[in-house]
Amino acid sequence: MTPALILVGADKGGVGKTTVSRLLLDYLASRSTPTRAFDSEFPRGTLKRFHPDQTEVVDLTQTSDQMRIIDTLQEAGPKATIVDVRAGRMSPTLLTLRDIGFLEAARDRQYTLCIFHVLGTSISSLEEIATTAPFVGDASYFLVKNHINDTSFFEWEPDTYRSFFETAKSAGEISIPKLNELAYEQVEVAGVSFSKFIANRTPENEPAIYSFVLRGYVRNWVRQVEAELDRVKLLDLISAKRARKT
Amino acid sequence: MGTSPGREVPRDATAKTSVYLVCSAEPRVGKTLVARLCFDYLASIFDSAVGFDTNIREPVLASIFPRCTTVVDLASARGPVLLFDSLIEHDEIPKVVDLWHVSHETFFLHAEQLNFFEEAERNHIVPTIFVLADERNRFVPEVARLSAGSVPLAVALVVNHGVLAKAPETGVARHIITLPKLNQGILKLLLRPYLLYRFIHAVPAADSEVTLYLRNCLYPFFSQLEDLEVNVALDQGTLRDLTNSEGEPPVDPA
Numbered sequence: 001m002t003p004a005l006i007l008v009g010a011d012k013g014g015v016g017k018t019t020v021s022r023l024l025l026d027y028l029a030s031r032s033t034p035t036r037a038f039d040s041e042f043p044r045g046t047l048k049r050f051h052p053d054q055t056e057v058v059d060l061t062q063t064s065d066q067m068r069i070i071d072t073l074q075e076a077g078p079k080a081t082i083v084d085v086r087a088g089r090m091s092p093t094l095l096t097l098r099d100i101g102f103l104e105a106a107r108d109r110q111y112t113l114c115i116f117h118v119l120g121t122s123i124s125s126l127e128e129i130a131t132t133a134p135f136v137g138d139a140s141y142f143l144v145k146n147h148i149n150d151t152s153f154f155e156w157e158p159d160t161y162r163s164f165f166e167t168a169k170s171a172g173e174i175s176i177p178k179l180n181e182l183a184y185e186q187v188e189v190a191g192v193s194f195s196k197f198i199a200n201r202t203p204e205n206e207p208a209i210y211s212f213v214l215r216g217y218v219r220n221w222v223r224q225v226e227a228e229l230d231r232v233k234l235l236d237l238i239s240a241k242r243a244r245k246t
Numbered sequence: 247m248g249t250s251p252g253r254e255v256p257r258d259a260t261a262k263t264s265v266y267l268v269c270s271a272e273p274r275v276g277k278t279l280v281a282r283l284c285f286d287y288l289a290s291i292f293d294s295a296v297g298f299d300t301n302i303r304e305p306v307l308a309s310i311f312p313r314c315t316t317v318v319d320l321a322s323a324r325g326p327v328l329l330f331d332s333l334i335e336h337d338e339i340p341k342v343v344d345l346w347h348v349s350h351e352t353f354f355l356h357a358e359q360l361n362f363f364e365e366a367e368r369n370h371i372v373p374t375i376f377v378l379a380d381e382r383n384r385f386v387p388e389v390a391r392l393s394a395g396s397v398p399l400a401v402a403l404v405v406n407h408g409v410l411a412k413a414p415e416t417g418v419a420r421h422i423i424t425l426p427k428l429n430q431g432i433l434k435l436l437l438r439p440y441l442l443y444r445f446i447h448a449v450p451a452a453d454s455e456v457t458l459y460l461r462n463c464l465y466p467f468f469s470q471l472e473d474l475e476v477n478v479a480l481d482q483g484t485l486r487d488l489t490n491s492e493g494e495p496p497v498d499p500a
Contacts, residue, residue, distance in 0.1 A: 180323065181323060182323050182324065182327060211327055211331050212330060212331050212334040212360070212365065213326055213327040213330040213331050213334075213356075213360060214327060216330075216359060216360030216361065216362075216365075217359070217360070219361075220359045220360070
């Protein structure tokens with residue numbers, strides 16, 4: 001099995017990168033795929049707050065932390081590694097991956113690379129796509145429209161949109177639907193993963209007393225997201241077999 | 247009004263919490279009247295009941311029983327949370343929901359999204375749904391839909407002769423409850439917070455003409471609620487207070 005690296009990022013802040021990372025962790029756990037995560041929001045680590053057992057906080061600008069992620073991909077254990085890339089670090093991270101030869105190795109199928117590019121509502125997100133596209137190569141590249149806060153997206157400029165899709169081989173689009181604001185707020189307050197909230201569990205895995213209704217909203221929302229990830233066959237992508245070495 | 251001791255509520259592990267949902271997608275069919283009578287019945291026999299009124303414009307049920315009834319705006323963010331979190335709580339306090347026709351679709355949409363009826367079954371909640379018959383026959387698909395859900399629900403069709411000019415087609419429903427046309431005096435009385443089920447059981451029929459009239463008007467409806475309750479309990483195997491530990495009816499030792 002090829003080790004899979006999943007990057008979740010955007011150059012813009014506050015677009016829901018950590019939410020997408022949390023959803024991916026829950027999704028892969030529900031599909032019995034051992035996964036670890038790196039939270040690059042150094043030193044705070046929002047992702048680590050919700051998934052403390054699986055997450056390490058790293059500083060992506062430090063070579064030692066880059067080694068902690070990349071050099072351990074081959075090790076036995078988790079099949080997938082999620083990196084929640086902090087705002088503004090998406091392009092530099094891709095540049096680093098190119099410079100260390102990771103993108104080339106991914107092209108040779110020594111690794112699987114999936115990129116979840118979370119889009120903001122502004123037109124600058126289109127420019128981000130144009131900036132990111134040259135690095136994407138053969139990676140599975142997904143544009144994530146996060147409607148969690150009932151966001152309405154700009155109408156994409158058709159030429160830019162088309163030209164982007166011509167440059168990225170496996171670009172796809174994923175929509176994260178809106179979640180009831182009270183439900184989202186309660187999960188934040190509880191400080192647990194979405195799956196633990198649905199299961200009515202505290203961070204320590206003790207029985208909790210979360211609202212039945214809010215749990216229902218979260219359960220229904222997570223199901224819709226899972227359907228999106230099933231649709232793009234994420235599991236198949238990260239379960240791709242390693243290329244035979246010549 | 248007279249007082250009689252309420253029925254002893256079972257406290258064993260098989261105890262259930264009743265939820266009566268009174269609904270119709272049509273206005274002016276008598277939902278609030280039925281909800282008021284259901285509240286009266288449950289509050290009389292269980293000593294306490296809780297009501298929910300989803301008509302935010304004219305919350306009549308809440309105006310009759312203000313201390314026990316909460317007005318819920320199902321169109322708000324917090325309304326569904328308040329309502330469904332209360333309905334799913336297994337506290338053995340019976341609950342009545344007077345579902346405004348405007349909120350009808352919203353309620354069932356939320357119920358579906360939340361798997362409410364499945365969760366209710368797991369949580370020892372017994373929902374009974376009263377669907378009011380209407381002249382446009384909108385109740386027909388409604389009763390069929392509710393009866394055919396993945397969780398077996400007790401669905402009763404209520405035929406309110408106070409608003410229906412002709413008898414509706416009732417073949418669709420397993421349980422049918424009829425409500426006679428009530429005169430203005432009784433309807434006015436029903437706007438006051440009296441527990442009439444308790445009253446007509448406590449006061450002798452011959453006490454006065456008014457009592458006799460009241461009994462004649464309301465007793466048939468209440469006795470249908472009693473029958474329905476027994477039938478639902480039999481269907482669900484929860485009629486514990488009438489059976490012994492082997493699940494057989496008690497035998498008179500004499």
